[in-house]
Amino acid sequence: MQWETVIGLEIHAQLATQSKIFSGSATTFGAEPNTQASLIDLGMPGVLPVLNEEAVKMAVKFGLAIDAEIGRKSVFARKNYFYPDLPKGYQISQYELPIVGKGHLDITLEDGTVKRIGITRAHLEEDAGKSLHEDFHGMSGIDLNRAGTPLLEIVSEPDIRSAKEAVAYVKAIHALVRYLGICDGNMNEGSLRCDCNVSVRPKGQAEFGTRAEIKNVNSFRFIEKAINHEVQRQIELIEDGGKVIQETRLYDPNKDQTRSMRGKEEANDYRYFPDPDLLPVVIEQDFLDTVRATLPxxxxxxxxxxxxxxxxxxxxxxxxxxxxxxxxxxxxxxxxxxxxxxxxxxxxxxxxxxxxxxxxxxxxxxxxxxxxxxxxxxxxxxxxxxxxxxxxxxxxxxxxxxxxxxxxxxGLKQVTDSGAIESMLNEVLAANAEQVEQYRASDEAKRGKMFGFFVGQAMKASKGKANPQQVNELLKKKLEG
Amino acid sequence: MALERSDVEKIAHLARLGLNEADLPRTTETLNNILGLIDQMQAVDTAGIEPLAHPLEATQRLRADAVSEENRRDAYQAIAPAVQDGLYLVPKVIE
Amino acid sequence: MHQLTLAEIARGLAAKEFSSVELTRALLARIHQLDPQLNAFISVTEDLALQQAQAADARRAAGENGALLGAPIAHKDLFCTQGVRTSCGSKILDNFVAPYNATVVEKLANAGAVSLGKLNMDEFAMGSANESSHYGPVKNPWDLERVPGGSSGGSAAAVAARLLPAATGTDTGGSIRQPAALTNLTGLKPTYGRVSRWGMIAYASSLDQGGPLARTAEDCALMLQAMAGFDPKDSTSVDQPLDDYLGELNKPLDGLRIGLPKEYFGAGLDPRIAEIVMASVEELKKLGASVKEISLPNMKHAIPAYYVIAPAEASSNLSRFDGVRFGYRCANPENLEDLYKRSRAEGFGEEVKRRIMVGTYALSAGYYDAYYLQAQKIRRLIKNDFMAAFAEVDVILGPTTPSPAWKLGEKNNDPVAQYLEDIYTITANLAGLPGLSMPAGFADGLPVGVQLLAPYFQEARLLNVAHRYQQATDWHTRAPAGF
Structure with missing residues (x-):
């Protein structure tokens, strides 16, 4: 059977602000653990978030660049779940009313054709910290430096049909955010991270197949490999009479495999609701015009x-x-x-x-x-x-x-003095008298091949400095004699 | 919408609250009493009414993008249950 | 000295009749002597208080002359105080020494107020009897077998028993006004956004508001002047200049239009209280006010809506108490899930867990629209009722509570019965309006409060009406026997 791959991507771009989205902590990468985690980032009792203006500007910039509708009123919501790298027990994100609505981005494929990929939405949210799984006597260590770093989550439509297209799309987003100066695009440091939703369906079928989400694939090369692997896995599974289940999978670049993430698929119920500590973000026309004027x-x-x-x-x-x-x-x-x-x-x-x-x-x-x-x-x-x-x-x-x-x-200056070139050519022809005879005796086709030999000898004699065009012309004249 | 024991267990899990087996019947009953009070709300006709999230309906103020915090890790970790090498320790996180 | 109001203390300190250190020592001694009967304090910060008092005396000697400079107060134990335990009345924060100050704490300290300690409260401000505290119930100084109200029960008991002239409190559904009413105090819940919530440990973020409890409206004005104001650290704080609360106290009440919501006087209201409320209306009429019956038709939906919104927000606000970065952690957790579940199950009390469960349910998949969204719609209906009413009247008057203080333990096993006690107070929180409770009489020896509500940011009007009333009456001057 012929299979068609359907891919949608969620890209998390860390915004290149100085301070965090809701606190005045620095966002510098690689600091000592928890030295850039303030009261707010730690979710201390009694603390409150205040929104970073630059993060809003950057999101709007992105929206304008993908020709999207800008959410003139967007709302921050809480996504509730427990995880040690999530200090408050909820992530502040946007749910019903994102700051960037529907837009699109054109990608150029290797054969030069241009394909338009739809972007469903892009919303602002805060990053989580990191769990370090080195063994502290059976414990994990939590570093909250990254917690609260502003993220723009860019959600594509399921318009992508191959791993190569996926890579082209991620590269285009990567280029765009760097053009805009809103993200440094450093994938090694996790500044741009990608979740891939992958499904397959028999060619010609209208409905989508069941998708699996591959989490955190963090290089262009891995995106391609992870998707190709996952597509293969799904096709084999279906062809063997199995069924793809909707789940989250993790790509292991060492084994070139995706594997199911235990526990993550257990009925997530995030209990989204508008964050009562934050008010609706209203984008006025002035603000929009100012941002538009800064677009490169x-x-x-x-x-x-x-x-x-x-x-x-x-x-x-x-x-x-x-x-x-x-x-x-x-x-x-x-x-x-x-x-x-x-x-x-x-x-x-x-x-x-x-x-x-x-x-x-x-x-x-x-x-x-x-x-x-x-x-x-x-x-x-x-x-x-x-x-x-x-x-x-x-x-x-x-x-x-x-x-x-x-x-x-x-002393690489080219020799263009035709007198000097001529005398050099004379020496070359004299040294290769036999070949000259042969040349003159040959037909047109053979001469063509032999001509190259004389050019080579001449360039060699001039240590490459003779003007090739002049060498060609003069040589022809002399050989045709 | 009366809650069953299994609903209560599910809610407690979502809220990461350990439940005492022995207390389950009483907890379920109390929650159902409260839901009985709350459910009176269902009879109210709110068609066409915009939800009100904040009394004053103001809009979000934006903060200038500037670093205003310094490293106070020692002070913050002095009150933490378990830390090592500047990290907060928790039982191993399995992914 | 303990009988002095804040205003009198200000005059005494200014006239050098006594120093802040003398006053602080006297009140600390009184706290040590009497608080064991009341359990109003969770922490008494004696050394810090004396240091602050000395500093205040030094500032005054250097020529400063603020109204609160050297005046003793105390904070409800959910205002973060740097270096001092901030427990929120909970075992889960029993070991939490706050690493920073709440804005309210900072502002009062800057004004020179001397903090004597941290006051008992219902755990996480959830309750109206102050019986849910990890540190035990607070007793009402008017009858030690009765509750002082809640959740700012420690604040109310301490001020009513003359251990302090004034205290901070917070009001999410009546937690300043109701205990004020039950202990013969004046308590003010300002407009939502008037007092910063930075450093005030959240119960329900869209309803919580800090405010003062004191014996007089004048003292509340002094406190509010220092507590209120724009705070860039709180996104919901309102950037609007403060009124001169003290300056407006004496404005005459001629032409004041008082609205009496007919829904306030229906079944469920103790007739003794109804009588006292009507007497207060008569008194205000003598002062120049006119009275009009109004209607708040959606008031009956306020309790269900409130008991969705508040627990829903609380269920999320309280997720940060997970035993990882601060606070209580269970012994020997087997794994991450065990750490969460046991730390929270052992650290939170019954009522808190109950509200977390209700809130979690109300927000869960499939129920959000029927509960949270519906409650927010009702919230708008309630606000609309008030907006319509305030087109016709200047203030709304009614009872603060349906009954006077009840016996300790009386409603412990029936959360729903306790929730119903909030009927008159929670509408102001849902609509974000300012509300004040003032002493207006006694029912069989127990204090009864009258509540006044005003349009947004008209705290000055509420304080003005209460002050004029207190100039004409003496209910607020009555002290409980033995204190």
């Missing part, structure tokens, strides 16, 4: 502009706009060298492979946009060839200076 150019707008302004392909434009840092870098290089396509090539090929090899983010690139742009300028004005440029690039990556300094120091 978004990935999609950038993508479209790159295509229109620079004539880039849809794929190149989407790669180069994947992050704000990448786009800024590219635009700077293109601006300096005045050749967007060449800039795009260098950023996407040589720079990307350099960064990939050394596991660096673009903002940590050892070659600055100024350096790369300067180097491309030298290609354009024929000071160096593309081949020499790779050497220069490598030298720049090693910290040897600007392209001009390197070209100067290493």
């Amino acid at each position: 150019e978004l990935p999609q707008q950038k993508r479209e502009r790159f295509q229109a302004e620079f004539g880039l392909s849809a794929y190149d434009a989407s790669v180069l706009s994947a992050s704000r840092e990448m786009a800024d870098y590219f635009e700077k290089v293109a601006g300096i060298c005045g050749d967007a396509k060449l800039a795009a090539n260098w950023v996407m090929v040589e720079l990307a492979s350099l960064l990939n090899k050394s596991d660096l983010e673009i903002e940590q690139s050892p070659v600055s946009a100024e350096q790369l742009g300067g180097m491309i300028l030298r290609i354009k004005d024929n000071t160096i060839s593309g081949k020499i440029a790779k050497m220069v690039f490598e030298a720049m990556a090693n910290g040897e200076g600007t392209a001009d300094q390197i070209i100067e120091a290493k």
Whole structure:
């Protein structure tokens, strides 16, 4: 049977505020346990929450960026359950009236097609603390530093049809929140976390199958693996005559397995009700306008502009706009060298492979946009060839200076004096007299192949510095004689 | 809507209140008496009435995003039942 | 010295007739001598009190002259006091030394008030007899076999017995006004949002409000002036300037329109109380007021609505008492669930557990609409009734309680009977209105209170009416025999 996968994602993005959503504690990652847990974060008797303005602004920013209806009146509710990392015995979240309503986000798939993913809602809530399961004589340790960190929970429609699409969607959200400056997107530190609701159904069937929720899958790679594994598990289960049960599962990256989380599925009854310690959040038009004015150019707008302004392909434009840092870098290089396509090539090929090899983010690139742009300028004005440029690039990556300094120091300047090239060619042809004879005796097809040999010899003799175009032209003239 | 013993057990579990077997019948009876009082409310016609969550119906004030708290862990943990290495200790959490 | 009101103490301190240290010592001695009969105090903070008294005397010597500077008071034991146990009348917080001060505590301390200790109360403020305290019941100084009312029963008993001139209390369904009525005191529940709830351990967040209990309206005005005001730490606190409560006390009552809700005078009201209430109306008429019958048709639904909303909020508010970060933890928990269930079962008393259960049920899946939402709709109907009434009258007057103080243990086994005692007081909490109870007479030797309700933020009006009434009558000056 042909199966279709149906996926909906819940993404929790930690908002990049200075202080927590309801208290004045710092939100810095990695502090000593419980040193950033104030009276409010600890749920001490008698304490009260007051809402952080920046968290509201960030949520609204996100809403505007996904073209969503902004909840002009949103309400915080209590989600009641007992867990040691939840100090008050309830999580302050939004239930019936979220701050961000229905919106959507377009994702670009690998083949360049664009797919629109619906976003059901996004709401503000507080993060929980952490249970550390190291063994304290059979006890767990609770760190509440993270408790009260603002989260935006972004809930997608079940519009996603494959693990690859899921990854593309998460990447798009990741890029968007970073563009907006509302989340640092650091998945290792849990700044962006993903729960995947996965189900399968026979192709063509309208109703959804029973879904399982995979909790806390925290890297792009794991999202893909966890979903693929879960899809496989469900298909095998059904084909063996079994039934998928609605449950929460945990992905174990070491075993590449999902497993059922015991206890979590026991009839949860969260007893949501409006938090009486907080009042409805009303977003006035002024507030909305102010936030709207701070919106940067978004990935999609950038993508479209790159295509229109620079004539880039849809794929190149989407790669180069994947992050704000990448786009800024590219635009700077293109601006300096005045050749967007060449800039795009260098950023996407040589720079990307350099960064990939050394596991660096673009903002940590050892070659600055100024350096790369300067180097491309030298290609354009024929000071160096593309081949020499790779050497220069490598030298720049090693910290040897600007392209001009390197070209100067290493004597890499291209030879363009046709007299000098001619005499060099004469030497090459003389040294390979036999091949010259053969060439001249051959037909057109064979000549084509042999021509490359002479170019190679000539470049070798010039240590790569001869202008390849001139070498080609002169060589042809001489051989055709 | 009279509560049965099993309802009371379920509610007590949701509220994480240990129940004394011996007290269960009396607890059930008392709760049912209270629910009898509360259920008088069901007869009230509230069609079209907006629920009132706060008497003054004001709106939420927003706080500037600034760190105002310093580390007072020692003071806060001085009153905790069990701590080690700055962590609150609880019986092992099983996931 | 113990007979002095706050206002008299202020004058005495200003005139240097006595020092705050002298006064504090005298009252501490009186507490040691008499409180064993009453059980009004959970903690007496003698050393701290003397330090505060010395500091107050020093401030006065340096030229300061606030009305409460050096005046002894005490706090209901649900206001967090840094470094002092704050028990909320519960075993679960018996070992809880608060690491911070409630705003009310801070404000009164800044005004120079000297806190003598922490006052007994119904556990988590749930009760109207002060019999649910982990620290034992409080006795009514007017009859030691009777309850003082609750939940601010310790506050009421201590002030009525002249152990203190004034105390703080909180009122979620009548917990200031009802004990004030049962002990011949003046007690004021301000408008919801007028007094900060920061540091006031929550029972039902949308109903709780702190306020003063004292012997006179004038003293309540002095207390409220210091306690009230905007607090950025409480999202429900109202940013509106305070009135000059003292300054408005003496305004004449000419033209005052009093509304008498016919629903207040139906079956269930002790006829002796009805008579006393009507006598107070006559007195106010002499002072220039006019009277009009009004109707609050939805009042009869207030008790069911209240006993959904308050327990529902409480069930959630009290989840933080889990034996993890503070408070009581059961011995040798076998696992996490055992830790929760036993710590809470052993730490909470019967009434608290009962209300947690009711609230949990009311919020649970499938019942939310029928209970919580329905109760909130009724809440609006009740508010609407008041809004309509206040279009016609300036204040609403009626009994504070259906009967005078009952015998200890009399209603212990019947929670529903106790809940019905709240009938006259809880509507003000549901609507968020200010309410005041003042002494108005005696039924067979037991004090009877009259309740006044006013529109939002008209605390000054309530204090003004009560003060003028107290200028013309002497019920509030009567002291219980032996105190």
